[in-house]
Amino acid sequence: xxxxxxxxxxxxxxxxxxxxxxxxxxxxxLFLLALGALPGALLPQxxxxxxxxxxxxxxxxxxxxxxxxxxxxDVYGSVWFAxxxxxxxxxxxxxxxPRSVEYARQSVAKPVLTxxxxxxxxxxxxxxxxxxxxDVLAAVRPKLRGWRAVEREEDGGARSISAERGFxxxxxxxxxxxxxxxxxxxxxxxxxxxYEGQVIVQADGSQFCNSGVLNxxxxxxxxxxxGTQLDPxxxxxxxxxxxxxxxxxxxxxxxxxQYQSGADLETNTWKxxxxxxxxxxxxxxxxxxxxxxxxxxxxxxxxxxxxxxxGHVQWEPVDQQTKLSQGATKFDPPDVTDxxxxxxxxxxxxGLFAPTAVYDGKVLSSGFPALTSPAVAVQVYRGxxxxxxxxxxxxxxxxHQMIADGRLKKVASQNLGLGQQLRLDDGTxxxxxxxxxxxxxxxxxxxxxxxxxxxAILIIGGLVTSLxxxxxxxxxxxxxxxxxxxxxxxxxxxxxxxxxxxxxYGEEFTRLSxxxxxxxxxxxxxxxx
Amino acid sequence: MTVNTxxxxxxDWTYATAIAIYVLSMxxxxxxxxxxxxARRSERVEAATVGGSGGGTAVLDRPAPPRVTPAGRPLPExxxxxxxxxxxxxxALHASAVLTRGLAVHRVPWGNMYEYGSAVCLAxxxxxxxxxxxxxxxxxxxxxxxxxxxxxxxxxxxxxANAAPLQPALQSYWLVIHVSAAATSSGxxxxxxVASLLYLVRTANExxxxxxxxxxxxxxxxxxxxxxxxxxxxxxxxxxxxxxxCGAIWAESAWGRFWGWDPKETTALVAWVVYASYLxxxxxxxxxxxxxxxxxxxxFAVMVFNLFFINLVVSGLHSYAGVNG
Numbered sequence: 028x029x030x031x032x033x034x035x036x037x038x039x040x041x042x043x044x045x046x047x048x049x050x051x052x053x054x055x056x057l058f059l060l061a062l063g064a065l066p067g068a069l070l071p072q073x074x075x076x077x078x079x080x081x082x083x084x085x086x087x088x089x090x091x092x093x094x095x096x097x098x099x100x101d102v103y104g105s106v107w108f109a110x111x112x113x114x115x116x117x118x119x120x121x122x123x124x125p126r127s128v129e130y131a132r133q134s135v136a137k138p139v140l141t142x143x144x145x146x147x148x149x150x151x152x153x154x155x156x157x158x159x160x161x162d163v164l165a166a167v168r169p170k171l172r173g174w175r176a177v178e179r180e181e182d183g184g185a186r187s188i189s190a191e192r193g194f195x196x197x198x199x200x201x202x203x204x205x206x207x208x209x210x211x212x213x214x215x216x217x218x219x220x221x222y223e224g225q226v227i228v229q230a231d232g233s234q235f236c237n238s239g240v241l242n243x244x245x246x247x248x249x250x251x252x253x254g255t256q257l258d259p260x261x262x263x264x265x266x267x268x269x270x271x272x273x274x275x276x277x278x279x280x281x282x283x284x285q286y287q288s289g290a291d292l293e294t295n296t297w298k299x300x301x302x303x304x305x306x307x308x309x310x311x312x313x314x315x316x317x318x319x320x321x322x323x324x325x326x327x328x329x330x331x332x333x334x335x336x337x338g339h340v341q342w343e344p345v346d347q348q349t350k351l352s353q354g355a356t357k358f359d360p361p362d363v364t365d366x367x368x369x370x371x372x373x374x375x376x377x378g379l380f381a382p383t384a385v386y387d388g389k390v391l392s393s394g395f396p397a398l399t400s401p402a403v404a405v406q407v408y409r410g411x412x413x414x415x416x417x418x419x420x421x422x423x424x425x426x427h428q429m430i431a432d433g434r435l436k437k438v439a440s441q442n443l444g445l446g447q448q449l450r451l452d453d454g455t456x457x458x459x460x461x462x463x464x465x466x467x468x469x470x471x472x473x474x475x476x477x478x479x480x481x482x483a484i485l486i487i488g489g490l491v492t493s494l495x496x497x498x499x500x501x502x503x504x505x506x507x508x509x510x511x512x513x514x515x516x517x518x519x520x521x522x523x524x525x526x527x528x529x530x531x532y533g534e535e536f537t538r539l540s541x542x543x544x545x546x547x548x549x550x551x552x553x554x555x556x
Numbered sequence: 557m558t559v560n561t562x563x564x565x566x567x568d569w570t571y572a573t574a575i576a577i578y579v580l581s582m583x584x585x586x587x588x589x590x591x592x593x594x595a596r597r598s599e600r601v602e603a604a605t606v607g608g609s610g611g612g613t614a615v616l617d618r619p620a621p622p623r624v625t626p627a628g629r630p631l632p633e634x635x636x637x638x639x640x641x642x643x644x645x646x647x648a649l650h651a652s653a654v655l656t657r658g659l660a661v662h663r664v665p666w667g668n669m670y671e672y673g674s675a676v677c678l679a680x681x682x683x684x685x686x687x688x689x690x691x692x693x694x695x696x697x698x699x700x701x702x703x704x705x706x707x708x709x710x711x712x713x714x715x716x717a718n719a720a721p722l723q724p725a726l727q728s729y730w731l732v733i734h735v736s737a738a739a740t741s742s743g744x745x746x747x748x749x750v751a752s753l754l755y756l757v758r759t760a761n762e763x764x765x766x767x768x769x770x771x772x773x774x775x776x777x778x779x780x781x782x783x784x785x786x787x788x789x790x791x792x793x794x795x796x797x798x799x800x801x802c803g804a805i806w807a808e809s810a811w812g813r814f815w816g817w818d819p820k821e822t823t824a825l826v827a828w829v830v831y832a833s834y835l836x837x838x839x840x841x842x843x844x845x846x847x848x849x850x851x852x853x854x855x856f857a858v859m860v861f862n863l864f865f866i867n868l869v870v871s872g873l874h875s876y877a878g879v880n881g
Contacts (some may be wrong), residue, residue, distance in 0.1 A: 050840045061829040068819035305728040316812040494790040
């Protein structure tokens with residue numbers, strides 16, 4: 028009983044394995060992979076643009092929520108996508124193992140026996156020569172250099188050579204598939220041990236140090252990264268230059284940075300680097316990229332008691348073409364220690380910033396992304412900014428709940444050019460002093476990407492080999508001519524078979540068989556006995 | 557670096573002329589098809605009386621020497637040959653349009669979608685001219701020209717972008733390598749798409765002679781179409797792979813990661829997987845022939861989808877079509 032049950036289970040397992048590793052299943056899985064990857068290109072993805080996902084869900088109601096439940100906004104991290112590629116992976120391994128065994132077996136095996144009737148082969152040629160079978164084969168042998176060949180004696184004094192070529196095809200094939208496996212594994216490992224962080228740095232000599240996760244504005248760690256062991260290095264952004272064409276299209280972005288890593292950290296030595304869009308800074312096993320840029324307007328607030336506070340914080344571009352930006356620069360009143368009093372006098376300068384001011388009546392907009400005539404259209408709020416409320420708030424805006432609650436009031440609204448100021452009812456002045464550019468840096472760490480590149484190169488190599496090399500066979504048989512008049516004459520037959528993709532072998536065979544058939548004659552002419 | 561507007565204008569004119577010449581040569585192929593009917597009927601009668609000779613794989617559907625007219629060659633063939641001459645002229649003009657565009661902007665002429673589309677079509681046409689020398693497929697040129705003309709027309713009208721220098725993200729020598737590999741392989745992959753489509757027409761007719769009764773008999777044999785599709789695919793596929801890998805290397809230095817599931821990357825991967833399926837299907841019993849051809853056509857559809865929909869509708873990092881709106 029148990030024996031048969033075990034047998035049945037084994038049979039089920041065996042059949043499942045066979046089914047999974049069959050080419051049909053692999054094909055179906057390949058299709059599923061292609062089909063499964065597509066929604067990721069068509070629907071917004073959290074990993075690329077989280078706000079857009081939220082917007083999409085709101086716009087599409089229940090349908091959006093169903094897609095969310097089915098993980099359609101995280102396609103490449105979803106359970107079903109993982110299921111497809113894991114199955115494909117298993118199928119691939121299951122296909123590769125027996126093929127590798129077969130490959131190893133074939134690499135030591137001798138070419139097959141010469142078929143009895145060469146005339147039945149797709150390619151065939153024959154002639155009769157005045158030479159013995161042994162001489163014929165001796166003449167033919169050098170012509171088959173590069174072929175794996177074996178000579179055999181046959182009945183009736185005949186001799187034959189069986190030769191094959193193109194073993195590299197299977198080598199390339201296996202190389203391609205193993206490299207593909209390797210690439211996937213390396214990619215997965217890289218995802219687990221890698222991280223990616225983004226940070227905005229003012230281009231006025233400000234620094235960023237890769238010493239902890241908190242230094243980042245956003246940080247995306249791999250599964251095995253807890254942020255405690257980042258590769259230490261520091262970057263100082265001294266300046267930023269953008270060049271634009273007359274129509275506003277960007278021509279070049281360039282950040283003038285200094286960095287220190289390794290021993291330089293102890294000696295506090297800074298090395299210069301010219302950071303550009305296509306040339307990241309590579310240091311300490313990490314890469315630093317220049318991904319974005321914008322402007323931080325500088326405001327000076329002079330309080331009624333004469334104290335001054337200068338502040339600048341990045342404003343976010345709302346239009347990438349013209350760099351029209353919006354934001355909120357927030358100030359605490361100086362020398363006010365009482366939190367209640369302080370919460371009545373906090374100031375936020377919000378509104379729009381235009382690097383090249385264009386006015387439509389009094390409405391400010393920007394005509395060009397470069398700093399030609401910067402201006403701001405500000406609304407000044409005074410009151411409780413809610414920074415002590417415990418609720419997180421955007422650095423680009425004030426907390427609208429505070430305005431709704433009446434704890435934050437708009438006290439002025441005005442357009443300001445460079446150096447201009449406005450005066451609040453209590454005598455406080457807000458002056459627009461200047462502009463500092465900021466850059467958005469991305470720090471990336473991927474320990475396996477070089478390995479991925481190596482596998483990718485192997486993939487291409489394997490692919491080219493397996494698609495260009497053709498497996499083909501050629502046989503030569505020399506048979507002593509029978510009958511009375513056949514004294515000393517030998518019939519030479521050449522047969523050919525392409526094992527993969529017949530096309531193209533015809534020409535090669537015609538040339539080769541011509542050479543092979545001519546060889547015994549040439550040899551006879553060269554040394555007549 | 558300023559744009560040489562005179563040269564850019566010449567480039568535009570040459571481009572328009574190339575399209576016109578392509579359309580004209582298409583007319584000649586159509587005429588060959590139309591007038592070729594009687595000649596081909598008599599041929600088939602001859603073939604029937606001679607008997608089905610040459611069943612070997614190497615024999616292609618070469619038109620048998622038909623009756624000779626006073627001018628030396630039958631009219632349909634003369635029309636077809638004129639079509640070839642016009643196609644060669646069209647390709648020459650097309651190539652010079654691409655070249656002058658590059659000279660006008662002092663960079664590789666594939667920096668926006670208009671230029672890219674033009675380069676893709678040029679790659680397809682040059683490959684087709686090479687194939688025409690090796691295979692008797694002249695009669696198919698009209699079918700190849702049809703998508704080419706449509707693509708070029710759309711490129712010249714909807715996608716047209718003025719000659720301009722490149723945005724910073726594109727200023728890299730990888731633009732030369734990655735985009736040329738992508739454009740060439742996409743162009744070449746257009747051909748097996750057409751061949752596989754015609755293969756399906758041909759086999760549908762073989763199964764049921766009433767289907768495509770007018771079109772199918774004028775096509776080369778199914779075997780020939782299948783081989784044409786296969787040979788061009790295995791040529792373009794490694795190139796396409798190379799293009800994707802180069803794109804990944806470039807993305808590593810421009811965008812901070814070598815693979816980020818950007819819509820364009822994803823769709824290129826999907827196309828790659830579809831063509832990989834095609835190669836597997838062609839090596840699997842029961843999947844050769846029709847099914848493989850369907851997969852190849854599907855691959856072609858994904859490529860076109862990737863070119864138009866992904867660049868124009870979906871926003872991603874590859875959205876530098878240079879098209880407003």
